[in-house]
Amino acid sequence: MKLDRDPDGLVVGEVDTGECRQLVASVMVGYEGHRGWVNYLAVDPEYQRQGFGRVLVEHAEQWLRERGCPKLNLQVRSSNTRVIGFYEKLGYTQDAVVSLGKRF
Structure with a gap:
């Protein structure tokens, strides 16, 4: 679909x-x-911790900056502490928000 x-x-x-x-x-x-x-940042486990995730996040940030985007949001399941730590190392902080959703 993307x-x-x-x-x-x-x-x-x-x-x-x-x-x-x-x-x-x-x-x-x-x-x-x-x-x-x-959304859906993924790196094959065999290739994790080799910089692929960081490079893709940096590319995403640049892509958004080029479009005049003022803020980037992403969601991580609260139980996924390893991924939260990954994003925190890249300078991300947790926002005090509640994520709501509705499936169609």
Whole structure:
């Protein structure tokens, strides 16, 4: 769906295995005119702690800055302390908000 609506907001990380290019990381970025969002940052466990996540976050931040975005939001499950720590090392802080949702 992201490719149909906003292909520039889907970013992937690949490695050259010698035989082919292998997808090892991805992130979706969006901006609705008020806040930017980072969704579904993922790095293959075999490639974690090698800088792929940091590079994708930095790319997402730059993508949003280029569009005049004043603030980036993202959501992490409160139980996912490892990922919260990852974002905190990149300068993110927890906002005092409640996230609500409704599935259709």
